[in-house]
């Protein structure tokens with residue numbers, strides 16, 4: 001059995017070699033010659049999986065180690081009888097921590113208290129829901145917009161996108177990319193929406209580039225509209241508009257989900273799905289794969305305020321690192337993908353053990369996802 005895996009999928013070679021012969025290949029472009037005699041294909045978001053790619057091959061199963069599935073023609077796979085699995089939620093924590101790293105940096109730079117801001121979350125699924133929980137743990141007001149969930153009758157105080165635009169100080173997008181249909185998200189943030197944002201709004205897109213009309217956004221920023229912008233994803237990728245990058249506050253190379261934990265979860269989720277598909281049910285415990293983090297243990301004296309939280313968050317992950325790396329190479333062909341392929345190890349907050357002598361600091365850090373304990377001072 002031959003299994004093709006994207007070379008940018010940590011632990012894939014080790015895991016899938018338990019099931020067959022593994023060949024690691026680039027995802028963009030994928031070498032077509034390798035597909036002909038392969039049985040299974042494990043991709044990331046950069047590989048367009050459709051009839052044009054798979055027709056005439058022996059592929060029986062496709063796994064994508066990603067949350068988003070807009071690069072996969074699922075209707076074709078179903079009609080062709082090809083098994084499929086994505087990795088829902090695998091990197092949701094990573095995206096939430098990216099958003100926090102960005103917000104805490106902007107709050108410090110612009111001199112505002114996050115707890116005085118209202119955050120509008122568009123798309124309240126794995127990412128949006130976790131973001132809501134962590135923001136609310138800090139006493140930050142959230143406004144939620146998720147029409148599919150509202151229409152399904154899910155619990156939650158769902159508002160219209162218009163209401164978020166009117167009221168939110170931060171508007172952050174966490175929807176799938178739907179190019180059509182009742183819940184279309186292509187250019188959900190179009191020129192008309194951008195025009196209505198309150199002065200000083202922080203606009204964040206860490207879902208898919210085309211959810212925000214990049215041309216309209218650039219025009220508005222060039223015309224001097226007062227916005228702060230954080231973009232992890234671009235329209236198009238990998239050839240983003242360098243002028244737009246120059247106008248945003250934070251710009252990164254589609255790496256919001258790139259913690260080691262997030263990527264490893266993605267790999268293990270598709271590995272488990274494929275094992276099931278071929279009748280060899282196997283479960284993998286994530287902590288058996290992950291190495292020790294660079295920073296393992298820290299002691300925090302006293303209570304937790306915004307400035308302390310910012311330093312703690314940035315000890316684990318400071319988004320300015322990725323912003324600087326992108327600005328250095330943007331516009332040079334191939335460099336966007338190279339940054340992503342050679343991504344420096346990044347861990348999640350849970351990898352940091354924080355010993356607190358203040359009980360409320362320990363409780364709050366636990367709620368936020370740190371590995372925190374309370375040890376009273378002697």
Ligand SMILES: NC(=O)C1=CN([C@@H]2O[C@H](COP(=O)(O)OP(=O)(O)OC[C@H]3O[C@@H](n4cnc5c(N)ncnc54)[C@H](O)[C@@H]3O)[C@@H](O)[C@H]2O)C=CC1
Nearest residue numbers: 067068123124125126127146148174175176183207256257
């Ligand atoms: N930048 C990155 O590295 C990453 C990007 N992503 C992107 O973020 C998206 C969201 O990720 P998850 O939360 O894991 O997905 P999810 O599927 O768990 O949640 C998406 C939510 O968006 C809602 N939604 C759908 N259409 C909507 C609309 N028109 N307006 C408002 N809400 C709508 C859905 O009902 C759902 O609750 C993914 O589809 C993927 O494209 C995900 C992970 C990493």
Ligand SMILES: O=C(O)C(=O)[C@H](O)COP(=O)(O)O
Nearest residue numbers: 044045046066067068091257
């Ligand atoms: O999971 C998703 O959806 C993402 O956007 C991934 O973080 C993207 O990473 P790659 O699959 O492009 O490596």
